[in-house]
Amino acid sequence: xxxxGEYHTDGRETLNAPGLKWxxxxxxxxxxxxLQLLAQEADITGRVTDLETGGPVSGAAVEVLxxxxxxxxxxxxxxxxVTVPAGxxxxxxxxxxxxxxxxxxVSVEAGGTETVxxxxxxxxxxxxxxxxxxxxxxxxxLDAPASVSTLTGEQISRMIARTPADHIKTLxxxxxxxxxxxxxxxxxxxxxxxxxxRLLSIVDNRYARIPxxxxxxxxMIPTTDxxxxxxxxxxxxxxxxxxxNAAEGVMHIITSSPIxxxxxxxxxxxxxxxxxxxxxxxxxxxxxxxxxxxSGQYLRxxxxxxxxxxxxxxxxxxxxxxxxxxxxxxNERYFADLRTxxxxxxxxxxxxxxxxxxxxxxxxxxxxxSAQTHDWQYRYGQARLLKGRLFAQFFLNQTHSxxxxxxxxxxxxxxxxxxxxxxxxxxxxxxxxxxxFTYGFDWQRTEPRSEGTIYGRHxxxxxxxxxxxxxxxxxxxxxxxxxxxxxxxxxxNRLTDINLSPRAALVFRPGEGHNLRLTYNQAYxxxxxSALFLDIPTGMIPIAxxxxxxxxxxxxxxxxxxxxxxxxxxxMGHCMRSPFLPGQLPANAALFWDSLIExxxxxxxxxxxxxxxxxxxxxxxxxxxxxxxxxxxxxxxxEVFPLDSGPVELPELVPTVFNTIEAGxxxxxxxxxxxxxxxxxxxxxxxxxxxxxESPNVFLDPASTGAFLASRLGPLVQAGHVTPEQIxxxxxxxxxxxxxxxxxxxxxxxxxxxxxxxxxxxxYWGADFSTQFIVSDRVSLTAAYSFQSKECFDFDEDGDCPxxxxxxxxxxxxxxxxxxxxxxxxxxxxxxxxxxxxDGFDMRSGVFAGxxxxxxxxxxxxxxxxxxxxxxxxxxxxxxLLNNVHREFVGAPELGRLALLRVRYDF
Numbered sequence: 001x002x003x004x005g006e007y008h009t010d011g012r013e014t015l016n017a018p019g020l021k022w023x024x025x026x027x028x029x030x031x032x033x034x035l036q037l038l039a040q041e042a043d044i045t046g047r048v049t050d051l052e053t054g055g056p057v058s059g060a061a062v063e064v065l066x067x068x069x070x071x072x073x074x075x076x077x078x079x080x081x082v083t084v085p086a087g088x089x090x091x092x093x094x095x096x097x098x099x100x101x102x103x104x105x106v107s108v109e110a111g112g113t114e115t116v117x118x119x120x121x122x123x124x125x126x127x128x129x130x131x132x133x134x135x136x137x138x139x140x141x142l143d144a145p146a147s148v149s150t151l152t153g154e155q156i157s158r159m160i161a162r163t164p165a166d167h168i169k170t171l172x173x174x175x176x177x178x179x180x181x182x183x184x185x186x187x188x189x190x191x192x193x194x195x196x197x198r199l200l201s202i203v204d205n206r207y208a209r210i211p212x213x214x215x216x217x218x219x220m221i222p223t224t225d226x227x228x229x230x231x232x233x234x235x236x237x238x239x240x241x242x243x244x245n246a247a248e249g250v251m252h253i254i255t256s257s258p259i260x261x262x263x264x265x266x267x268x269x270x271x272x273x274x275x276x277x278x279x280x281x282x283x284x285x286x287x288x289x290x291x292x293x294x295s296g297q298y299l300r301x302x303x304x305x306x307x308x309x310x311x312x313x314x315x316x317x318x319x320x321x322x323x324x325x326x327x328x329x330x331n332e333r334y335f336a337d338l339r340t341x342x343x344x345x346x347x348x349x350x351x352x353x354x355x356x357x358x359x360x361x362x363x364x365x366x367x368x369x370s371a372q373t374h375d376w377q378y379r380y381g382q383a384r385l386l387k388g389r390l391f392a393q394f395f396l397n398q399t400h401s402x403x404x405x406x407x408x409x410x411x412x413x414x415x416x417x418x419x420x421x422x423x424x425x426x427x428x429x430x431x432x433x434x435x436x437f438t439y440g441f442d443w444q445r446t447e448p449r450s451e452g453t454i455y456g457r458h459x460x461x462x463x464x465x466x467x468x469x470x471x472x473x474x475x476x477x478x479x480x481x482x483x484x485x486x487x488x489x490x491x492x493n494r495l496t497d498i499n500l501s502p503r504a505a506l507v508f509r510p511g512e513g514h515n516l517r518l519t520y521n522q523a524y525x526x527x528x529x530s531a532l533f534l535d536i537p538t539g540m541i542p543i544a545x546x547x548x549x550x551x552x553x554x555x556x557x558x559x560x561x562x563x564x565x566x567x568x569x570x571x572m573g574h575c576m577r578s579p580f581l582p583g584q585l586p587a588n589a590a591l592f593w594d595s596l597i598e599x600x601x602x603x604x605x606x607x608x609x610x611x612x613x614x615x616x617x618x619x620x621x622x623x624x625x626x627x628x629x630x631x632x633x634x635x636x637x638x639e640v641f642p643l644d645s646g647p648v649e650l651p652e653l654v655p656t657v658f659n660t661i662e663a664g665x666x667x668x669x670x671x672x673x674x675x676x677x678x679x680x681x682x683x684x685x686x687x688x689x690x691x692x693x694e695s696p697n698v699f700l701d702p703a704s705t706g707a708f709l710a711s712r713l714g715p716l717v718q719a720g721h722v723t724p725e726q727i728x729x730x731x732x733x734x735x736x737x738x739x740x741x742x743x744x745x746x747x748x749x750x751x752x753x754x755x756x757x758x759x760x761x762x763x764y765w766g767a768d769f770s771t772q773f774i775v776s777d778r779v780s781l782t783a784a785y786s787f788q789s790k791e792c793f794d795f796d797e798d799g800d801c802p803x804x805x806x807x808x809x810x811x812x813x814x815x816x817x818x819x820x821x822x823x824x825x826x827x828x829x830x831x832x833x834x835x836x837x838x839d840g841f842d843m844r845s846g847v848f849a850g851x852x853x854x855x856x857x858x859x860x861x862x863x864x865x866x867x868x869x870x871x872x873x874x875x876x877x878x879x880x881l882l883n884n885v886h887r888e889f890v891g892a893p894e895l896g897r898l899a900l901l902r903v904r905y906d907f
Contacts, residue, residue, distance in 0.1 A: 027217045027583070042086050042108035043236040046116040048078040048093060052125045060095040060120065065826065076352035081571030086110040090870050092826050093118045097671065099126055100777050102825040104870040104906075123774055126152075127674040128145040128513070133232040133252040135439060135472065135484070136426065141667050142515045145484040145505035147173070147235040147678045147768065153256065156228050157862045158821075158830055160269050160277070160877035160900045162299065163230065164253055165218040170817035170834050172676070172768040172784040173235045175810075179892035180221035180303045181273065181331045183364055188235050189680075189766060189810040190788055194365040194845045194889070198525055200246035203253045203505075205424070206382050206395045212418035212448040213399075214245065216242035217364070220378040221253070222335035224295045226265050226281040229256040235768065236680065237523030237658050238586065240486035240503035243442055243468050244524040247658045255343045255353075258283035269655075269875075269902035277900070289343040296336035303331040306893035308370060310409050310539060310847075317542045321413035328372060332360040338381060344393075347388050349485040365891050367530065367691055367846025368538040368553045368754070369409035374400030376416075389438075390430040396421050409539040419451040420531075435475040437808025442468045448529050454533025457746075458557060464529060465493040470501075482507040492526050492655075494558055499524040499655055513668035521660045527653040531555055531688055531756050538754065538847065541628070543737060544599045547579045553691055561650040561694075561744045561755065576698055577750035578740035585740060589623040589700045592739040596700070600733055605722075609712065620708050622701030628693050628738070628752065642718050645698050647742050650757050657685040674772040681765045686758040687807055690844045695753040696740035706731035754847075759807050762793040778823055785816035789843050803819035803845045812854075828873070833858065838888075849889040855886035875902040 048060040056078030064073035064084055067640035071092075074080040091103045098120040108114040129152065134144035141148050149171045156167055165184040169176050176186040185196045189435035194743040197214040200207070203223055210217050231253050262285040269277040276299070283293040311325035318324055344350060360374040382395035401416040426440035448455055455462050470488035477483055486503040505519040534555040542548040554561070564575060576587040580595040596610045662680040669675065709727050716722040741750050766788040773781045791809045792801035800809040817836035824830070837856040843849065861877040876899070883897040 023489055036322065040086055040110045041083055042110060043081055043083050043113040044089070044091070044106060044108060044116065045079070045081045045113055046118055048074045048080065048118045048120060051119040051121040052130075057095055057098065057120050060093055060098075060118070060710075062118075063092045063094075063826075065090040065092055067786070085107065086112075087480070091116065092121065094777070095120055098122050099328050100825045101755055104865075114393075120747070122671070124513070124668060124671045126774070127668055127671065127772060129230070131232050132254070133234045133250050135474070136440075136498040137428070142443045142513060142668070143507075143509075144234075144856070145482070145507050146238075146515055147521060147662070147664055147676070148811070149233045149235075149770070151231040153229050155821075156225050156231065158832055158863060158875075159225075160875055160902045161225050162277070163219045164221060164223065164225075164228070166879075167231060168233060168251065170784060170819060170836050171233055172770040173786050174233070175812075175815070177889040177892070178895060179365055179889050180363065181301050181898075182299065182333070183216060183362065184613045185365070185889065186216060186218065187811070188233070189682075189768075189786075190764075190809040191248065191684075192810040192843075192889075193367075194848060194891070195367045195528070195530065196490075197245060197528065198248040200242055200250045201253075202242075202250065204255055204351075204382070205252075205384070205391075205393060206380065207397065207420065209397075210378065210895060211397045211399050211420040212416070212446055214528045214530075217378075219333070219362075220357045220359065221433075222296075222337045222357040222380075223253060223255060224279050224281055224297050224337070226267075226279065227255040227293075227337065229254045229261075235678070236519070236662055237501075237503075237521035239501040239523035239658075240521065240652040241440075241470060241472060242527050243444075243466070243488070244490050244492070244499055244501065244655065247525040247656065256283075257340070257818050258290070258293035258339065259341050259343065262291065264907040265904065266907075267902050267904040269900050271900035272898050273302045273304075275299070275898070275900060278901070282700070286677075291341045293339045293341075294336070298334040298336065300330065300332040303329050304893035304895055305329050306370075306891070308891065310369065312615040313542075314409055314411075314539055317540060317548070317764070318411070321411050323372075323406045323408075323410055323413075325410065326372065326411075327363060327370075328361050328362075328374075330361045331363075333362065334360070345387070346806050347386075349384075349386045351384040351386075352382070353384075355379070357474050362581065363384040363408075365846075365889065366407075368534075368536065369847055370891065371405065371407050371414065373401065373405040376400070376405055377402070391426040391440075392424065394421075394423045404720040407536075407538065412537055413453060414536075415453045417451070418717050419447050419449070421445045421447075424580075428472075436473075436474040440470055442466075442470075446529065448533060455529075455533045455555075458533040458535055459553065461557075462529065462533040463493070464532075467491050468524070480509045482509075484653060490524070493534060495526065495655065499526070513671075515664075515666045517662075517664050519660075519662045519664075521658070521662075523658040523660070525656040525658070525688075526720045527556075527688055529555075529656070531653055532557055537751070541752070543579065547599075549579060549697075549738070549741060550749070550751045551693075551754055552747075554746075556650050556653050556755055556757065557656075558652050560652040561746055561753070563647045563649055563742065564745050570814075575742055576740040577743045577747070578698075579737060579750050587623060587625075587698050587740065587742060589698050589739050590621040593621070594692050596734050596737060596739065600737065601730060605713070605716075605730075608716075609709075620704065622704040624699050624701045625696040625742070626699050626738075627696050637833065647694065647744070650694060652756055653688060653756070654758055656758075659683045659685075675772045678768045679765070680767070681763070683763045685761045687762065688756050689759050689805075690849075691754045691756055691808055691846050692805075693752055694755050695744070696742045696753075697752075698740040698742065699738060700735045702731060702735040705735045709734075729814045759793075759795055762795075762807055764788060764790040764793075764809075780821045782819040782821075783817065786814075788813050800863055802842050802849070806844070808842060810841070811844040812841040814839040828863075828867070830861075830863045832861045835859075843890050845890070848889070850890040852887060852890060855884060855888070857884060858882050858887070873904045875904060876900070877902075 021645045048057040058076045060074040061071040062080045072082045086106045093101045126270040128142045131141045134146040145236040175192045178184045188197045194622045201216045234250045238250040262283045264282040268277045278298045281295040285291045315325045334698040337356035339353040342350045357378045379398045385392040395574045398419040422444040428438035442464045448462045468490035475483040484505040488501040492497045495648040508516040532555045538551045539550045576585045660682045666676045770784040793807040794801040794806040815838045819834040840854040858881045863875040866872045879898040887894045
C-alpha cells in the first residue's frame, strides 16, 4: 500500500508531491468552474425608443426567442439588459399601443456585451405616417392638404412583385390595367390610356417616365422592392408644385439610403409561366457620413398571348413579311442601380445615382397598335443636393430602343434615342410662427430622336423646352385652421400662352387626429411629343390586289393641319390623291371608272361597261365623301360612315385644363381605425382625344351608280343574262371602294391621316372611400371603394358613346378592394390577401376600342422566416388565386393565375 505521506519531527503529517498536485488540481477546478461558466455568458443591452419622437418607451417587453426564461421589461429610460449564453439571437419587443418589432442576427461573444437600439412605431404613426409628396416637405399624412395614401417598405417587402405597379393596385382611386407579366398602365381617377402619362411618376424626385413618349412604363423603372422605403400616392391635380403634367396626381417612389439601411439581400423566385426572378441589393455604410449601394434584378417568363385581327389581316396582305404580326411571347429584362450618399453636415447631403433597365423582349401597347421591343434600354443619371430647406437636382433620362424593335401591325422598325434633361431648385423660409413659404424653379429639355422612324418629317424640328416657377404658401390662421395656397407659371416653347396653375386649400382640424379640407386646383396637361410631332405609318388598308391606303399617325404641330380646298360644291378642287392614279387630282370619283370596272366588275360585263362611248361622265356619276372607321377594320377592310361636309381643319393643339374642387375628411379613431373620404367635382377642357381618321375618302355615289348601271345593262336584264339583284350588288360594290383620299396640305401621298384634336368641355364627379383597421398586433384590415359619375362623354350627341368623336374615361364607374394582413413576428409568419373588383367599361385609346368586361381578382401572399436560419425566408405569392381569366384592356391578352415561390436571404 502506498504511503499517504511522511511525518515531520514536530508531529505534522505532510502530503507527498503527487498527492499535493491532485489536491491543488481539484481545488482549482472547483474554484474555476463557476468562473468558466460565467465567461461563456454574455449580455445584450439596449434602449427602446419611439420611432417618431425618439423618446424612451418604458415598459416594453424584450424577449429573446428560443430562450426559456421570460421577457425582461425596459425601465423608465427605455433601457434593458438580458444575460444569455454566447451565440446569435432574435429579439421580440412588444408594447401596448406599438407595433411588435423583431430584430434578428444579434450576435454576442462569451463575456462580451452587444448593444442594440430598438425603434418602435406607434399605431398612430402606422396609420398617420410622414409624407413629402403633397407639399414637397415632410408632414404627417393627416395634415397634408391633399388625398394621400402611403405604402411602407415593410408592406412592400411582403409581396413578390414584378414591378412597383403590383403594390398600388388596391389603393383608392387607382385605375391600373395589367397587359402582361410586367406591363401595365396606371392613372388616378380615370382617363387611362395606352400612352398614359397624366399621373406623374417620380423616383426620388426624378421623373420616371420614358423620355419624349411621356409614358408611365413602370416596368422600366430600375428599382427593386428591397430599395423602396415607401410609396406615396397623392390623388388629384398636383401641377401647382410639380408642373403641367401632374394633372391627375403624383406617385412618388422613395428609396432608402445605404447609410440608414446597410446590408446585403439576395432573393430567387420562380413559378408558373416559367417565370424566374433574381434580385439583389448590397449597401455599405463606409462611415456615418458615406454610403454606397448596388442593386439589380433579372426577370424572365412566358407572357400571356394575344391574337390581333389587324395583324392577321396585315400578314395575309403581306405574306412572308419578317416582322408583321411576329410576336415573341418571352418577357425578359434586367436592370442595375447604383447610388452613393455623402452627408457633409447634420442637415446636408449630396447623392449621386444612376441606373439602366434593359427590356430584352416585351410586347407593349401603343396608341398605334402593339409593338415588339428587343433590347430596349432606359438609362438615367441623377445628382441631388440637400441642405436645410434647400433642394437642388439635375437628372438625365435616356432611352435606346435597340436595333430590332418594331410595330406589329405594319412591321415598321422603330428607333428611339430620345433624352430628357431637367434641373430643379427649391427653397423655403418661415416668416414668423404662422407663415411658411416654399418656392422653386424647374427646367426641362426633351430631345426626341427617332432617326425618322417615329417623328418622320418633324425629326429635325421637335425640340421641347419647358420652364416653370412656383410659390407655395402655408398660413396658420388659428389653432385649428390652415390656409394653403400656391401659384405656378409654366412656359412651353411650342405653345403660345403662359400656363397658370393656382391652388387653394382650407384645412380644419376639429380635434387631434382629424382633418377636414376644401381644395381647389387648376392643372394643365400639355400636348405630348407624340400628339405634336408623330409621323409614322401604322398599317395598310388593302383595297384591291396591290392597291391600298397607308394609315399614317400624325401629330398636330404649331399651325395645325390644313386643307387648302375643302372640295365642296362642284368638287373641282385638286385636293385628292389616289393609289389608283398618281399626282394631285380633282375629287371626282368618275375619273376612276375604268380602274374600278377592271378590278371589281365581272369579266363578262367589262367590255360593255368600258366601251369608248359608254363611259360615264361627272354629271352621270355623283361623288360623295365618307370616312373610314378604323375600329371595324379587319380582313374585309373598313366600315365607312358619311360626313355632312368636307374635311375640317385641325387647329394646333392647346393644353388640357383640369379644374377640380374637392372636399375630404381624414381621421383616426382610438389609434386603431383610419377613415378617409374624398368627394370631388372636375371639369376638363380641351381634352386631347384618341387618334381617329381625319382624311375623308372619295366614293362613287351609290344612287347614281346604280341608276347608270341599270340603264347601261338594261338589255342584258331583259335578255335574262343579268338580274336586277346582281346589278344592285355590283353598284354597292363599286360605290364601296374608296377611290381617293382628300389629303391635307402637309401630305404628298395618298395616306389616311390619323390624328388627335382637342375636345370641348366635360364635367363629372366622383368619390374615394378607404379605411384601415388595426384589429390587434397581428391582424389588420383594409377596404377601399371609388366611384365616378361618367364613363363616356357624348360630344357629338348621337347617343352612341364612345364613338369616334367622343371622350372615354377608359376606366370603370365602380371599383374597390378588401384586404387583410396577419403577422406573427415570434414565429416569423405573415399572410396577406387582397381582393379587388372592377366594373365593366367601354374604352377608346389610340387605335384600340371596345368593351372591357367586369372582373374580380384575389391575390394571396405568405411568408415564413426559417427558425434555424432567421436570415432566410420562404415566400409565396399567388396572383389571381381563383384563376379568373379576364382582360383588363382592349388589345391586351387575357390574364390567368400566376404563382411565384421565392427564397430570400439577408446577410
